[in-house]
Amino acid sequence: xxWHHPPIIKTxxxxxxxxxxxxxxxxxxARVLSSSRDKYYDVAYDxxxxxxxxxxxxxxxKGYLGYPSIAFLLGAGVLAxxxxxxxxxxxxxxxxxxxxxxxxxxxxxxxxxxSKTEAERSFLAGTVKVIDEEIKKLDIGLLGKKTMPPEGY
Numbered sequence: 001x002x003w004h005h006p007p008i009i010k011t012x013x014x015x016x017x018x019x020x021x022x023x024x025x026x027x028x029x030a031r032v033l034s035s036s037r038d039k040y041y042d043v044a045y046d047x048x049x050x051x052x053x054x055x056x057x058x059x060x061x062k063g064y065l066g067y068p069s070i071a072f073l074l075g076a077g078v079l080a081x082x083x084x085x086x087x088x089x090x091x092x093x094x095x096x097x098x099x100x101x102x103x104x105x106x107x108x109x110x111x112x113x114x115s116k117t118e119a120e121r122s123f124l125a126g127t128v129k130v131i132d133e134e135i136k137k138l139d140i141g142l143l144g145k146k147t148m149p150p151e152g153y
Contacts, residue, residue: 001142003052004064005135009105011128012112013094014070019086023068023075030075032056032068035094039152041068044143045076051143060146065135067094079134085127088120095153 013035017023022033030043032054043054052073053059056066074081092112101107113121 003059003069003140003142004062006058006064006066006070007105008128008132009109010058010065010067011070011131011135012089012109012124013067013092014074015082015086015128015131016089016092016094017067017071018074018081019083019090023071025072025075030068030072032071034152035092036096036153039150041066041150042147043068043072045069045072045078046143047078049141049143050138051141053143053147055147055149057149060149065140069140070131070135073135073138074131078138079131082127082131085124088116088124 017032017035024031028045028047032041032043034041041054041056043052045052052065052069054066054068054072056068058064058066059069070079073079097108097111098105101111113124116124
């Protein structure tokens, strides 16, 4: 079984998580601190099986590759990480902004990008497109059974 392709905003969010230092990798596992810094998501990866599992809401409820998994793949070097892009997305309170826009990811991304220059928006869009294509090529599967997301904000 394969993960559904993630909404593009999840790659932006993952870049920010890596830049924020919220991804703690230990071998083929990681703990990813939420943007609210109120909970951790657990990630496990198996390179040989090309499979990953994380207990974030998007992965559990929607079946797409969530931002904690993408952040792990970026931090572990499976996907190319672009530090400049991460820096542009550092310190963003994703959860708060998503809540404000009732999880309308297009509006959230529009709000975040409105604070960037045209050159920054263009750079980020191009970088995220490259990473998104890498994600498609990975064709990554589920590693074991889904686990419930942690409680908290």
